[in-house]
Amino acid sequence: MADERATVTCPDCGLEESFRKLADARSRIEDHREETGHDPTWELGRLSEGVERAGDEAGICGRSGCGDEESPLFRDDL
Known part of the structure; x- marks a missing residue:
């Protein structure tokens, strides 16, 4: 998936297309x-890269200890 950002698949019929x-x-x-x-x-x-970095800083992965507590994006209520 070089330039593709998403791949759509269907288990019912074998559809597979990249976009x-x-x-x-x-x-x-x-x-x-x-x-x-x-x-x-x-x-x-x-x-x-910016979206991934923001997610990392916000701690949205759901694991404790994840995120940057100094970032204004950090969510400790999750």
Whole structure:
């Protein structure tokens, strides 16, 4: 998944498509649901560096001791 940000798959029919834009992947999921009644899923590739860093600082991984308590993004209420 070099430039692709998301891969949509469907276990019911073997659908597998990769997308550069998350909006396109989301649209494909909705279209496939409407067309087939299947429940496809997506796997996200890497997010932008800033988004990953913000998530790390906020401690959104759900593990204790995760996050940067000095960051204004840190959430201790999770």
